[in-house]
Amino acid sequence: MNTSNIYRNCTMDKIGEENVGTTLKIAGWVENIRDHGGVSFIDLRDMYGVMQVVMRDTALLDGINKEDCISVEGLVQHRDEETFNPKIPTGTIELEAHAVEILGKVYAQLPFEVQTSKEIRxxxxxxxxxxxxxxxxxxxxxxxxxxxxxxxxxxxxxxxxxxxxxxxxxxxxxxxxxxxxxxxxxxxxxxxxxxxxxxxxxxxxxxxxxxxxxxxxxxxxxxxxxxxxxxxxxxxxxxxxxxxxxxxxxxxxxxxxxxxxxxxxxEGAAVTEAPFPVIPYKQAMLEFGTDKPDLRNPLRIVDTTDFFQRCTFKPFHGKTVRAIKVHADMSKGFHEKLLKFAQSIGMGGLGYLVVNDDMTYKGPIDKFIPDDMKNEIKEIGKLEAGDTIFFIADNEERAALYAGQIRTELGSRLDLLEKNAYRFCFVNDFPMFEYDKEEKKTIFTHNPFSMPQGGLEALETKDPLDILAYQYDIVCNGVELSSGAVRNHDMKIMVKAFEIAGYTEEDLKNKFGALYNAFQFGAPPHAGMxxxxxxxxxxxxxxxxxxxxxxxxxxxxxxxxxxxxxxxxxxxxxxxxxxxxxx
Known part of the structure; x- marks a missing residue:
């Protein structure tokens, strides 16, 4: 307790029933004022808590408004039992005010009530x-x-x-x-x-x-x-x-x-134990339709492209086709709402099959699947009675994107996500380069300072679009928490990597001169995130x-x-x- 401070000698979290009968000085902001005629009450708030102040001398309340900053000196006493407030730690005691000093006055109209500020614009x-x-x-x-x-x-x-x-x-x-x-x-x-x-x-x-x-x-x-x-x-x-x-x-x-x-x-939250799952980028795009997979969602995406090239359903011919199996009761209205969502994200439609109890199918594309191939789709989708399997078709990039969004929407609409859980994973093996259609050239996919897998030999002998980088993300519940990489610390490898992305060695010297120069003086292998x-x-x-x-x-x-x-x-x-x- 600080006896020398002129504004307060105690904060709200330090006051308890053991202080009953002692005189204290507290300071804070006026949260509430209740005037009961012969006696008035103030809820005084500091950073640490709230304390009820009782003013039997009602003149002490003169000139005080909500959110004024004040200092109050008084006697700590028990509240009447019927006025106990179990919601706050000081709910069984109060401070009977003997003296009040206004430290900071509210001169303007408050734009909102502090206690409900999260509810306003x-x-x-x-x-x-x-x-x-x-x-x-x-x-x-x-x-x-x-x-x-x-x-x-x-x-x-x-x-x-x-x-x-x-x-x-x-x-x-x-x-x-x-x-x-x-x-x-x-x-x-x-x-x-x-x-x-x-x-x-x-x-x-x-x-x-x-x-x-x-x-x-x-x-x-x-x-x-x-x-x-x-x-x-x-x-x-x-x-x-x-x-x-x-x-x-x-x-x-x-x-x-x-x-x-x-x-x-x-309390009670489930947290992924180490080691975290490691999912290569290519697998993540196939199974989750995103490089930020939410592992609380049990749904997985499977590739049915080859299967549908052999069916008679022409809208799927020549396209990448992804499928998502769900075991849940879905009404006709559910299907209609899901179709509207699919159209809202740019899809032309959303095919599906429902698996009957006798393992026959019903749905808009059932008639396009030959009888001798129906067992094959059962194996691919691991289908059981009561399942519904949705199909997403487009070019490879959009099919992955749309399938990921449909997976997320199904998980949300059907309330499938694991509750009170934090599910981590690493996503790694990202492509080192990609082709920029607008610039019509090969560019770095992510961090240009990453080490290519296979080193200089890969850069000199492989198609750049086939080269993977030692790059990785940490993802939690569908949110990218971190990116990182094993760094390219070798000057020759760096020069070649930047050359593929359209930079000359002179560009490298000019744009990244500090690293270029430093790496000529014995750089260690290093990595981080x-x-x-x-x-x-x-x-x-x-x-x-x-x-x-x-x-x-x-x-x-x-x-x-x-x-x-x-x-x-x-x-x-x-x-x-x-x-x-x-x-």
């Missing part, structure tokens, strides 16, 4: 975020976030990782998302960029001889918002290891995430929008409506950095 909440953060549920998300980050730091340190901060002002990178650029005052016409990730710096730390690095790294990307992506900036648990393989990184990721989710998930902190906390708190776990998020349009960013700056400021605004 998001733009209003974000404009008055400092009030929204007084809401217990919103505040608790921030406290929770702090606890998770503290645990991550402690865990990484225990595992031998060294926390090192990398620069915020860096060189612009031509790869990845759009940079946020910062004009230089001293160097006319030149710009810094905010880091999209500490990618090059953490690799340079490995070249420097640091064995294991980590940081809770801020990353800046000028990209559009999504429910699981905050525009502008986000944080990740960035780590890198020297003399490490893909499997070494997997073991670290599994240990950190398993322990974090077991510690902070809701970077789980997203915001997404981790969003999943643990069961929030549908990532902005709920960020203290001061931008809105979906990448605006800070509270502080007014982005905003205009003065002509003087523009001149200092040699910038002229074009019409």
């Amino acid at each position: 998001e733009d209003v909440r974000l404009k008055y975020r400092y009030l929204d953060l007084r809401n217990k549920k919103v505040k608790d998300n921030m406290v929770f976030r702090s606890q998770v980050i503290s645990f991550l730091r402690q865990k990484m340190t225990e595992m031998g990782f060294l926390e090192i901060q990398t620069p915020i002002l860096c060189a612009s990178s031509p790869e990845g998302a759009r940079d946020y650029v910062v004009p230089s005052r001293k160097f006319k016409g030149k710009f810094y960029a905010l880091p999209q990730a500490p990618q090059q710096y953490k690799q340079l730390l490995m070249v420097s001889g640091f064995d294991k690095y980590f940081q809770i790294a801020p990353c800046f990307r000028d990209e559009d918002a999504r429910a699981d992506r905050s525009p502008g900036e986000f944080y990740q648990l960035d780590f890198e290891m020297s003399f490490a393989t893909q499997e070494d990184v997997f073991r670290v990721g599994e240990e950190v995430l398993t322990e974090t989710f077991k510690k902070f998930a809701k 970077a789980p997203g902190v915001d997404r981790m906390i969003m999943l643990l708190r069961n929030e549908e929008n990532i902005r709920e776990v960020i203290a001061f998020p931008m809105n979906g349009n990448a605006q800070d409506v509270m502080c007014g960013a982005p905003n205009e700056i003065s002509e003087k400021q523009l001149r200092e950095v040699h910038i002229k605004i074009r019409d």
Whole structure:
């Protein structure tokens, strides 16, 4: 207890029945006022809890309004038993006020009730975020976030990782998302960029001889918002290891995430035990229709392309055909709603077969399947009586995409997802290159600094589109938590990889000069990844929008409506950095 503080000598969480009969001074915000004539009550809230204050001298209430910040001195006493409040820890006691001091007055009309702020429009909440953060549920998300980050730091340190901060002002990178650029005052016409990730710096730390690095790294990307992506900036648990393989990184990721989710998930939650399932990218696209599979959903996709090329159903000829089997009672209305959903995502239709009790079929395409092939579809789909099997046909890319969306929709509509569970997996073996139809050239699929499987020999002898990279993601409940890779630390391999993607060695020197130069001085093999902190906390708190776990998020349009960013700056400021605004 702090006896020297002039505003308070105790916080709400430190007050209990053992304090009855003692005089205390507390401070906080007025959450509720109840005037009962001869006696008045205030619910006073600080960061740690709520305390009922009783004012038998009603003059003490004069000039006090909701959300005023006040200090109250008084005697702790028991409440009358009929007024006990079991919802709060201080529900059996109250403070009888002897003196009240207003510390911070509310001068304007409150834009909303703090206690119900989560129910109002998001733009209003974000404009008055400092009030929204007084809401217990919103505040608790921030406290929770702090606890998770503290645990991550402690865990990484225990595992031998060294926390090192990398620069915020860096060189612009031509790869990845759009940079946020910062004009230089001293160097006319030149710009810094905010880091999209500490990618090059953490690799340079490995070249420097640091064995294991980590940081809770801020990353800046000028990209559009999504429910699981905050525009502008986000944080990740960035780590890198020297003399490490893909499997070494997997073991670290599994240990950190398993322990974090077991510690902070809701009581009784199921968390995938290490080792996590490892699903190659090609298999993920076939079985789940996405490289972000939600393993809580028991449905799997199977390939029926070859089967339907031998049937008489012409709409499927020449197309990739994927199928999803479901065992559930589905009405005609259910089928109609699912068809409408299929059409809403761009599909022309949705074929299906229902398996009768006698293992015959009914459905719109039954008549196109020859009798001598009906047992074959039973084997392919592992069909049983009562099953329905849906068919999705298109080119290979869209068939995978649509099948994945139908799988997700079926899982949701039929309530098939495992409850209170966090199901992790690694997705690996991503293609190193892809063909850009618009640019009409081969480009990197993901991180250009990844090591190609097969090394230099693969780059020199294989079709680039057949080369896989040592790249991997961690996925949890359909959300990509992390991406990572074994890095390309060999200069010859790097030059050849970039050559395939259309870069000359001179381009490599100019655009990635630090890595190019550093790798000529004995670079160790190294690998790492970077789980997203915001997404981790969003999943643990069961929030549908990532902005709920960020203290001061931008809105979906990448605006800070509270502080007014982005905003205009003065002509003087523009001149200092040699910038002229074009019409």
